[in-house]
Amino acid sequence: MKTYRFGVLGAGNMGTAIVEGAVRAGLFPPAQALLFNRSAEKREKNREKGFAVTGDYTEVYTACDTVVLGVKPQNFDEILPVLSGCRCEKPLVVSIAAGITFAKIERALGADTPVVRVMPNTPLMLGEGAAQLVKNAAATQEQLDAVRALFDTMGATAVFDEESMLNEVIPYAGSAPAYIYAFADAMVRSAVQHGVPEADALRMFCQTMIGSAKMLLRGDRTPAELIGAVCSPGGTTVEAMKVLESRGLYDILAEACDNCIARAYELGK
Ligand SMILES: NC(=O)C1=CN([C@@H]2O[C@H](COP(=O)(O)OP(=O)(O)OC[C@H]3O[C@@H](n4cnc5c(N)ncnc54)[C@H](OP(=O)(O)O)[C@@H]3O)[C@@H](O)[C@H]2O)C=CC1
Numbered sequence: 074m075k076t077y078r079f080g081v082l083g084a085g086n087m088g089t090a091i092v093e094g095a096v097r098a099g100l101f102p103p104a105q106a107l108l109f110n111r112s113a114e115k116r117e118k119n120r121e122k123g124f125a126v127t128g129d130y131t132e133v134y135t136a137c138d139t140v141v142l143g144v145k146p147q148n149f150d151e152i153l154p155v156l157s158g159c160r161c162e163k164p165l166v167v168s169i170a171a172g173i174t175f176a177k178i179e180r181a182l183g184a185d186t187p188v189v190r191v192m193p194n195t196p197l198m199l200g201e202g203a204a205q206l207v208k209n210a211a212a213t214q215e216q217l218d219a220v221r222a223l224f225d226t227m228g229a230t231a232v233f234d235e236e237s238m239l240n241e242v243i244p245y246a247g248s249a250p251a252y253i254y255a256f257a258d259a260m261v262r263s264a265v266q267h268g269v270p271e272a273d274a275l276r277m278f279c280q281t282m283i284g285s286a287k288m289l290l291r292g293d294r295t296p297a298e299l300i301g302a303v304c305s306p307g308g309t310t311v312e313a314m315k316v317l318e319s320r321g322l323y324d325i326l327a328e329a330c331d332n333c334i335a336r337a338y339e340l341g342k
């Protein structure tokens with residue numbers, strides 16, 4: 074056992090949300106988590122929340138049992154060589170970075186470093202996240218189970234055997250909130266054009282997204298069947314569906330997802 078149970082190397086949006094979620098779930102008290110930020114101001118805010126803080130990220134790697142790598146993929150070429158110089162018992166490394174492969178991490182930290190890659194999404198901040206996980210050869214099933222249990226406290230999880238799946242799923246959960254917000258934004262803009270007050274339009278549309286998601290999750294009807302149940306013959310909905318289909322909504326979304334995934338592979342190079 075090291076000095077801290079948990080560390081976050083890059084306590085930004087996601088890193089902070091994950092450690093705060095773990096504390097909320099009662100997995101450990103904030104004093105048992107060490108957070109790295111470059112910014113002194115952010116360190117002070119985290120200290121006020123009861124976390125241990127540091128401006129030296131090697132300390133997170135050497136002093137914590139589990140270390141979340143919460144930096145951007147573009148920062149890995151800078152930080153991995155520094156961490157490779159740390160002489161310490163290997164922590165369990167949890168990488169949430171899009172595209173960054175086990176091979177890249179292992180080349181720097183050693184193939185004996187247990188690593189779990191996770192692709193989370195921002196709704197985990199509300200306990201409504203969706204996270205996918207995969208472990209490398211050095212990580213044990215118990216270590217994977219422990220990381221999964223952590224993310225289970227913040228939403229739904231899925232485990233994959235193949236590392237490549239962690240790139241393939243990005244558009245459908247990790248990145249998906251952005252696409253959903255764009256859809257909501259377009260709907261609300263249209264509603265405002267038709268005189269619907271913006272706040273009402275957003276509230277009604279969000280409730281409709283929640284309700285529709287719950288209908289889908291019941292699993293007793295396919296998306297096509299649910300669409301059919303809304304589209305009254307000769308009614309209003311079909312007129313909009315005709316536009317969505319003729320303008321190629323499905324093709325647009327398929328191409329967007331392809332490009333999102335392709336970028337993950339590029340980031341891993
Ligand atoms: N945002 C999202 O929806 C999702 C993000 N991810 C992944 O999560 C990771 C973090 O994303 P996000 O939380 O949005 O990013 P943020 O920009 O919010 O956080 C990045 C963190 O990295 C630190 N940092 C930045 N540059 C350096 C550097 N050169 N050396 C050391 N530390 C540095 C920052 O320090 P400081 O706090 O001092 O600024 C900050 O703590 C990414 O790899 C991304 O792929 C995965 C799924 C979803």
Ligand SMILES: O=C(O)[C@@H]1CCC=N1
Pocket residue numbers: 171243247248
């Ligand atoms: O845009 C990104 O690269 C990250 C990964 C998934 C969501 N945000």
